[in-house]
Amino acid sequence: MEVRYAVLGPLTASAGDTEIDLGPAKQRAVLALLLLNANRPVSATAIVDTVWADDPPENGANVVQKHIAGLRRALEPDRSPRSPSTVLTLDGAGYRLHVPSGALDTDTFDSAVRAARAHVAANDFAAAASGLRGALRLWRGEALAGLGGRVFETERRRLDDARGAAWELLAEAELALGLHASLGAELVRVIEEFPAREELRCALLLAFYRQGRQAEALTAFREARDYLNDEFGVEPGERLQDLHRRILRSDPTLGPVVETAAVPVPPSSPAPPAVPSPPPAVAPFIAAAQQPDFTRKSWVMALLAGGTSLVTAGVFAWAIVGALGLIRRSLVHTFAGIVYGALTLTMWILADSELISGENEPFNSWDTVLVVGLIVPLFVGTGHAALLALFPRNRPGIQGDAGLGPEALREARRQQARQILTFRPDIAVELGIGRPDLFRWFDDGGLVDINAVPEGLMVTLPGVTATMARNLAVERARGGPFNGLHDLVARGALQPHRAYPLGQLLVFGGVRAAAYEAEVRTALPQG
Structure with missing residues (x-):
């Protein structure tokens, strides 16, 4: 043979x-x-x-x-x-x-x-x-x-x-086929074997970005730059740096190419004005979420909330709005409930005082305050309570469900939150991104900032036990903020099979915020 x-x-x-x-x-x-x-x-x-x-x-x-x-x-x-x-x-x-x-x-x-x-x-x-x-x-x-x-x-x-x-040629072919989701994990392993091959690192950045993991793509670029600086004393090549700048700008041309049939436009028809495209990771969710789609449960909750407030002449509007605000950890809605409560209390105090004019007395300013105290909780508070119960959660930038499952909507919100965290870390702190333990009005899709949340909240992460949460807190206090998922594993805070499934939930605020801001200032057009 x-x-x-x-x-x-x-x-x-x-x-x-x-x-x-x-x-x-x-x-x-x-x-x-x-x-x-x-x-x-x-x-x-x-x-x-x-x-x-x-x-x-x-x-x-x-x-x-x-x-x-x-x-x-x-x-x-x-x-x-x-x-x-x-x-x-x-x-x-x-x-x-x-x-x-x-x-x-x-x-x-x-x-x-x-x-x-x-x-x-x-x-x-x-x-x-x-x-x-x-x-x-x-x-x-x-x-x-x-x-x-x-x-x-x-x-x-x-x-x-x-x-x-x-491997570089395979990455090019599979990215062209739209297989970025499965390719990313392999490239992380391959780059450990070939850390100096910048084409592989370009493919990893692009695979992460097309999965909607922009923050991890930027982290991968920083790891590449640190390696090249430490080992060879050089900066990344022009292609890798250009890709990094385009990711910072959320360049829509980086998304997977989708061929569509050209539709001829009559010569007499004026060309429609160009509309800026949203980032490719967010655009599919926004495009699919234009028509509101309320469930039967949300309508029942809206009728109960609005009906209770209306039957009680707005007396309990403050309690309903305030309770829903507390449940959502929304400072805006909670404060609105306090305002309705203050108006209701003022109305009862005035109604029992001698400041209100009688039937034959002229209408005075205190009467106006009493009328406002009656109207605002009754009509505004009732409508507020009904709408708050109708919409399951506040959704900045996304209106309704429109065929999207709950996880798809949450992922869209996470992507918006990650972009804010990357581009404007100062605003991300004000919005409370990644801090479900704080009051906030911005819905970040359930992200958790592993560098900021208390130990008790870490236990709520999927697959994280009380012992693991304790190890995370101890390592964070001893070694400083975590730089990313790879840092979690490298420092022994979590095992790989526990850490990497959390990639869609974790953010790493407070790390390299100044560097991110400097990168954005140099990459984005001024003004």
Whole structure:
């Protein structure tokens, strides 16, 4: 059977499903050198210099001949000792290992990558991605694992570089296919292996941004810049910096490309005015949420709240509005309830005093105050209570549900809140973004600022136990604010399988706020 060789990992050779015993370490090194020069002659001197570079044997040619004989027995077990080898031959130029096309995994890998580049050039991204996935599955670990020496180290670096380039091409193809959601997690792992490849970091930024994780995309850029500065003393390349600036501006052209049929416009029709597009992560939610869609439960709650206030002549409007404001942790609605209560109390005090004129007395200013105290709680307070009960939550920038599930609406609000946190951290503090333990009027979709909330609130996070919350609080107090999800894991505050599922809920306020503001000031147009 045809022998197949693999060097993208530990060196192996197999015939069918049977792995071949290649003998001792030096004999395996000889085979590896012959595979790196497959179908080309390698002299005995070159073999000695490569395999025994530091301590060559006295009778090097005889030792090489011994290992060649061992390889012939292993690769051609059925060959007669007196018949010539057809796999490993010797001529005047040296030893030659005959490797059929496709029998060496590096050849298969290189062919698949070349084919994928042709598919990308033809915009056939699906075929390119499929071929690259198959090529990358050939890797079983470090290439030529266990083999030392200058020649093998050089070849190992070349193969690793080819693998990094294949990942870059795969990222390009899968981003074009809109597979950013699954690609992001893989790129985080791959970048740990190839931290200096800026194309991979560009792909990670774009994958995060297209998932609506703009803050994490900006954090990934800062990590890339810190690494390049610390390791090489240089700034990121122009492409990475340009992508960072476009993410800061929420450039709509960064979103996935959606081809639509062109609609011809009559020459006489004036062109419609250009309307600025919202960021791609928020636009689908806003576009789908234009028509209000109230549930039966919300209508029943509105009738109960408004009816109770109306039947009691607005006397209990303050209690209803105030209670709903407290439930929502809304300072505005709670204060409105206090105002209605103050007017109601003033009305009762005036009605029981001698300041109000009788039937035959002229209308005075205190009578006006009494009328206002009657009208405002009765009509304004009743309407306020009904509307407050009708709308489940306040939704800045998004009107109604319109076919969106609750989680989709919450994610839209989270994205708005993250943009405010990124662009204007000072305003984010005033709005209470990520602080569900504080009163606020801005609905941030349930985000939690892990650097600000108390320990008791950490326990409410999915999968976080009381012990984990305690560890988070202790590590935050000892090591300072967390810089992101990776920092949570690196500092041992949470295990990866606990931390990364919280990516949609956590924000990291109070970290690099000044740096963010400086980046925004330089990236956005002045004024």
